[in-house]
Amino acid sequence: MASLAPSFGSGAMTNNFNDMKNANVILIAGNNTAECHPLAMRWVLKAQKNGAKIIVVDPRFNRTAKVADIYAPVRPGTDIAYLSAIAKYILDNKLYDETYIRENTNALYKVNPDFKFQDGLFSGFDGEGSYNKDSWTYQLDSDGLPIQADSLDDPDCVLMKLKGHFKDYTFKKASEITGMPVDKMKLVAETFVNNRPGTILYALGMTQKSVGTQGIRMYAIIQLLLGNMGMPGGGINANRGEPNVQGSTDLALMAHILPGYIPIPTDAHPTLNDYINTVGISNGKKLISLLKAWYGDKATPENEYGYHRIPKRDSGISDATYVPIFEKMNQDAYKMGFIFGQNPVVSTPTLDMALAGLSKLELLVVSEAFETETTSFWLHPDFNSKDIQTEVILLPAAVAFEKDGTMTNSSRWIQGKKAVVAPKGESMPDGDMIYEIMKRLKKSYANSNDSKDKAILELTWDYPVLDHGIDIESVLKEMNGYNLKTGKLLNSGSEIQSLKPGESSSGVGGLYTGVITEEGNHSLRRDNDDPSGLGVHPNWTFSWPDNTRVLWNRGSTDKNGKPRDKDRAIVSWNGNRWVGPDVLHIAAKDKAPNTPEGSKVFSNAEGKGALFRGPFTMPQQNIPDVTLKSGYDPNVFKVALISNEGGIGDGPLPAHYEPLESPVKNPMFSQQSNPTAAPVELPEFQKYGKAKDYPYVLTTYMVTEQFLSGGVTRNTPQLNELMPSNFAEISKSLAKKAGVKSGDPVKISTARGDVTVSAMVTDRMQPLKVDGREVEVVGVPWGWGFRGLVQGESVNQVTNSGYEPNTGTPEYKACACNVTKGGK
């Protein structure tokens, strides 16, 4: 979500599944909804029944395309080119919502005159893979606030910078890049622009690319220009992949954040004062509330609330962590690893790198419900298990029906459930395993006086133990947070900001606050009533933040709080207060629409939707002259900046770069691919192929019946009967070239090796006309491996581990390959 947060203020699916029925057009691009989110498709089809147009853009005529009104093919990894052509169409023809962009975006802000973009590089490039972002800024007044142009025609303003930036992306040029026919592209543009509100659905089809963040930035730019943000039936809907991936992201099982998207402290912030000065007041208060949840009474102003107990990240490294962990594993950086509920020996690109890495560990601890390729990597057919010295402990995990707890669905609904059967055999919920290991560590460190061990010894960990494990609701309460003066559960994350630092606790920095209050556990609410008919269902479980169902919904009204579309009145000002089926987002709920607090639409540093995304710091005005005492001084909140946005590492605007492995030279610039992509760390594994050896484009995906790495579904007979083996979808023309027919084995080779699967020759795959020649695309489902009731070669053996520099997501979706007849 590295692009939605800088664009708007926080990154998550903006609307919800039921809300999609309110759309007049739905662009599904980078997501095969019918296949991968089948019950979301229910709401796409309801929209279509109501008259909405469904557009599918995909390299393959997939199951979703089958029911679409418009299908447009696209070469994997080139989405930014056709989306830029749509942006140009909107800008050149002034089809944007002028009132919306004037009031709610940074369209009028004047850009630093030093900002430039030439031949694929933005100003500030260091020649080695990173940018100095100093020129990607606004012109500021003496208070440090952005200077606004008088007119949208001002050549310095953001809107004109956009117009200039996208000017070369004609439909014809974009067609040469993407292979999408010009007529189709025009039809997509006209249909999406002329039917509002429109929503966009995407998933890993957009993000598993070396330009993933900027691809989603295109969605943000288009939706802001069209005034679609905050509207029922509008927004940007990331359809996420795992049952609790929204929750696990919110809860920061990631290197660069703490729960609630609190930035991780780094070695550039030696003290809590430094941290607050850098991340701003709001994040500073969130971190203190988290530290109060984790260290209780031991978190005091004197010890900087236990700030030094949390490891500080190296400020010199990017957020990318997944591939780097496997790189470092191969460089002998680790003796031990934990892998809970994940199967990297199927899901990691360039799989040999993962296999070799795990073999270097002394101990691997895995929690799983089934044996997987990861738990049993030492049984890999290429290995002799005698040579593998890694000790492996496999902890049997209880499954969803066997444990109490909540999961957050893609649309931010925190849904609760109770255990309905006992864990099978001796299996145990993951939470109980973690609890038990920490209990033992606390005991083994009990006599330590070393300051580093306070992080463990003073950690709050006294969860009541019931007859079936720890009391999960007590954990949810800690996450929700307390008013420490009254001892009562907090009702809203805003209380963390209004109370003094140290007077509240919340393990998630307020993000989930309201899910469980003195009133009860809202995650268990199951009243499905929808009085407005807009698919809000306000009393069904609880939606973060504050039970808001449509993010940025203040923008669904005009500046006076009147709904912009009377049929989509989700919030409105009735003259005295905000009313409507949804909870007002961002703007203050007790303030009139014409006040500064009541008019705020977005929560990024400017409070404006970012069409152009550079770094910006919102300063505090009238700063008193105080000297802070070292470490932590509460006066830091009087002098620190209000909020800070660092910008995106690879540019303030998207640009078309070719995938890291591409069949063509970049038709736009001499800069071939993303200039900030990370260099190769392990040349023995991370090899790149050339177009002359690997002329085709390999893309990967999933099928309904085999889920992700297959660790569960390939052990489920009823699903295996439906989808018993893997295949490669290839066009008739490629089948002819390779001399194969459906069912024949085909060898798919890349610079990393080869795999053999059965050919499925199909009209769903068509060669694309790119830069004057035909480019073939090959599609292979990825969730196969050497364990389970049904097995098959993993295509990730040959995919590319080069990754998106902002997020770390590898470019699975666009690799260079060759296809030949396989021998067996």
Added chain:
Amino acid sequence: MPKLTRRSFMKFTAASIAAAALADKKRVHAEKDDVDRAFPLMTAGATTAYGLCHFCSVGCGIEVKIKDNKVISTEGHPDHPINEGALCPKGRSMKEMTNSDERVTHPLIRKPGSDKWEPISWEDAFDKIASKVKDVREETFTKTVDIDGEEVRVNRTEGIFSLGSAEIDNEEAYLYTKFNRALGIHNFTHQAEI
């Protein structure tokens, strides 16, 4: 440590589904040899409970039928606003997943160089893990680093990485983050990144 032994679940199961009603003892009819025979429904006598699907992140509600502490049927929950009683093939297979004989039901250990799993008790597994964590943490801990001549406290455990998981519940994910960070683990991510 009674909670780690095989526990008595009957009471717990009964309590957690106390609100669930007994399914109607309906019958199905089938015609064979001109005789209308009646058979009891598979779900006759089962209790009904509420569950959530554990595949994609749409978050469908599931009506779970339970008999003798075993899931006997999983259907779309009619009250859930998103799936309104429907389910995809994966959601329907939640029963099979829960009951599967392929599941790991005992902690296992694979010793260095071995070609097989061996059972290990929970107690021994936890002790072994905790002891190794402590050893590696002691051995690879970085307390401070030098940044432009200033000694900055960083508290990093370098020798342990941690992956996972988008498949566990929120409360578990929260505990996992808290656990990892308290140990000083900073090489930490999960499948959301990829």
